[in-house]
Amino acid sequence: MSENNESVWAKSIPLKEQFRVVTTLMKTAKPFRNMFFVAIAIGGVFALLQAAAPRVIAYYMTTYLHQGNHVTIQIMWCFALLVAAIRICQAITDGLNAYYFTVAAEYALEDIRVKVFGKLHTLGMRFFDQVPAGSLVTRVNNDTASLADFWRFFMELTFVVMSMIGAYIGMLTVSVKATLLMLVVVPFIVTSVVVYQRFSSSLFRHMRERLSHLNAKIAESITGIDVIQEFYQEDRFKTAFAKVNGEYFNARFKMIKADALLLEPMIDLMLGGAMVLVLWYFGVLSMTTAVSAGVIYAFTTYLNNIFSPLENVMNLFSPFQEGLVSGYRVLGILDDDTYAPAQNPGADKQITQGKIEFKHVNFSYDGQHPILKDLTFTANPGDTVALVGHTGSGKSSTINTLMRFYDFQSGEILLDGQDIRDIDPVDLRQKMGLVLQEPFMFYGDVASNIRMYDDTITDDQIIKAAAFVGADTFIDELDGQYHAKVQEGGSGFSAGEKQLISFARTIVKDPKILILDEATANVDTETEVLIQHSLRKMRQNRTTIAIAHRLSTIKDANLILVLDHGEVVEHGTHDTLLAQRGRYYDLYRLQGMSGDDMAFD
Incomplete structure (x- = not known):
């Protein structure tokens, strides 16, 4: 304490x-x-x-x-x-x-x-x-x-x-x-x-x-x-x-x-x-x-x-x-509801396309030290926007405000042109899929970890979602397959296997918006290839916000935002940012010179 x-x-x-x-x-x-x-x-x-x-x-x-x-x-x-x-x-x-x-x-x-x-x-x-x-x-x-x-x-x-x-x-x-x-x-x-x-x-x-x-x-x-x-x-x-x-x-x-x-x-x-x-x-x-x-x-x-x-x-x-x-x-x-992000009364709007707009968003965890400063960007439906920067630059905070884990102090976050506070909270969670860098698995079986106890999701949907992300290959080899037992935290499963199950968990909801906290940061090279293939399939026809630790994974992003202390210091595509020879160029060159994809977060 x-x-x-x-x-x-x-x-x-x-x-x-x-x-x-x-x-x-x-x-x-x-x-x-x-x-x-x-x-x-x-x-x-x-x-x-x-x-x-x-x-x-x-x-x-x-x-x-x-x-x-x-x-x-x-x-x-x-x-x-x-x-x-x-x-x-x-x-x-x-x-x-x-x-x-x-x-x-x-x-x-x-x-x-x-x-x-x-x-x-x-x-x-x-x-x-x-x-x-x-x-x-x-x-x-x-x-x-x-x-x-x-x-x-x-x-x-x-x-x-x-x-x-x-x-x-x-x-x-x-x-x-x-x-x-x-x-x-x-x-x-x-x-x-x-x-x-x-x-x-x-x-x-x-x-x-x-x-x-x-x-x-x-x-x-x-x-x-x-x-x-x-x-x-x-x-x-x-x-x-x-x-x-x-x-x-x-x-x-x-x-x-x-x-x-x-x-x-x-x-x-x-x-x-x-x-x-x-x-x-x-x-x-x-x-x-x-x-x-x-x-x-x-x-x-x-x-x-x-x-x-x-x-x-x-x-x-x-x-x-x-x-x-x-x-x-x-x-x-x-009695404590101080920290619960509040939706506006009667919030019933729906996410239909997946367009994301940040307009002059300012955010602080304690109300005193600003983390995001006048953050502004747009992600059109189907686009991929990558967030790049050192630790403390504001990448995770951007996702935290978008997911409504925290409330921002000023500015606007719009989804399909609607204030995020007016979106039905159930629809907000249903239409936004979050994949964490370190996925968590709950006690139960593989199927329940994909379904997440949503009885409306059928076994057939679970199997299709696993096949879509490539998780079916190792699941079929498990004793009991989709009914294989899972211990608390997913002990017994490798980092890559847990990540693929988390992909299936996300994709089975068929979200309009995909939020990725670099999914390949903690896996070996062979598993990374499989995961990157799965990610490319998952991103198709979905608006994607991706935190990028390894710059080689975001070359095809429609927009890359380079953050520093909560501010956008550079923005553009991979090629345009390299041509500018600025902050992004230095980071990319440093990773290339190291001979490996160096993690910056």
Whole structure:
């Protein structure tokens, strides 16, 4: 995680924001509110049963044991069965309460996890540039899972409130004055909760940040394992991981110490103080009035009924803080639409010919440092426009704005004379085919990687697309052919094979516009010949924008733009640019002198 992102999440959550997190999470559970209401109702029944049991036992002790009344077998069985029935009903209602609350919470968690995952796929690339993958994995997996503690806390909280109400009602039936005396404990309970909340919340925020760092470090190591091993960096990464892991351990250890020193001692002290008050009151009362053991039993039982679930709530308060912070982080994704490129309201235009026009386009990733400066060019239907330049010249940024991965600040991008923001977003993706320099393959089979899970694409179309780009040659030799298994990332396939499958993936959509990020940059010479042949076929009757790393691949382009720091410094065909003996001539001569197609990006 970057320092910037860490500082954002490490800030204390204002009380207003905490309230917003709670209310928003409550709203996410609205579809399942009936189950929550059932759980609360059952919890109310449990609280009444819990209040009834001590009163029944106290009555038995006072009437039949303390006063010396004759106890018959029938009376003993009657009270025994009554208490047993109450306890059995308590067990049933307790189980049903936990079941309905837990099931409703799991449904709510499943729903919010799907929403977060779906929202991530609607955000623009700017968001992913600023937030590390490890942090996002933490939010989707760990943070949504931590919301279970949020709901568990509310389950226990409703249980405590009902238990306290039931216990106080029970105490009122025993002694009104003693019950009023017990109200003295309430301010101490509230104070202890506030003190612990303020102390533990910052510890939990820090702990969650350390966990995000830990996940980011793991993700980085797994992704770059080949580079790590190539440069013998195993020990350095192990040391770095140990440092991050140690920071996470220390953060968790501080939380454990806070729980051990503040949580249970506070509950025990309050319970002990309440017991002292009860014994003192009834001790003083016994000097003038007879006090039965049943009364003291009932009162002490009611106190335990208050403080035992309260201790459970306090034990869950730490996880609740974690759930609250997690909710804040999760809602940060759900509320974040700053980076999503927006189409104009009612955008429904279609791409029919494939004409592309950039008119005085200016673009910056951060709004401060310009990347594209007054970029202007036209690609007529069927033309090929090549982008040439060193790293940072603006080639990829041009494609990023055209694909709507990022929004440009000023100027116009027109497709068939229509503002790109007025194009139907579905049609925009359907009519524009992007081939990346490093194609990605998903877990599944070859056919699904070409179809990209579009059920409207038939098996026959897949086979024809593969044959068109020349991928059928190696696919037919695979075990299972088009149903051959593909592991995540396409491990087991060569760079050239993955590139040809990505060609088929693009061509099966029959796009009007083809966007190429030099497809031959990472393949051997033999494979390059095959890929170049496929590219020539793909470019026929399609408008093509190609990033050119190897200038030998763009000799037949209708227009070549030489970019430098976001500006077009030269433009023309291959021959006219060579004749000018300018920047393009120098680049081409340098590649020719090296005896190879030197990559400039």
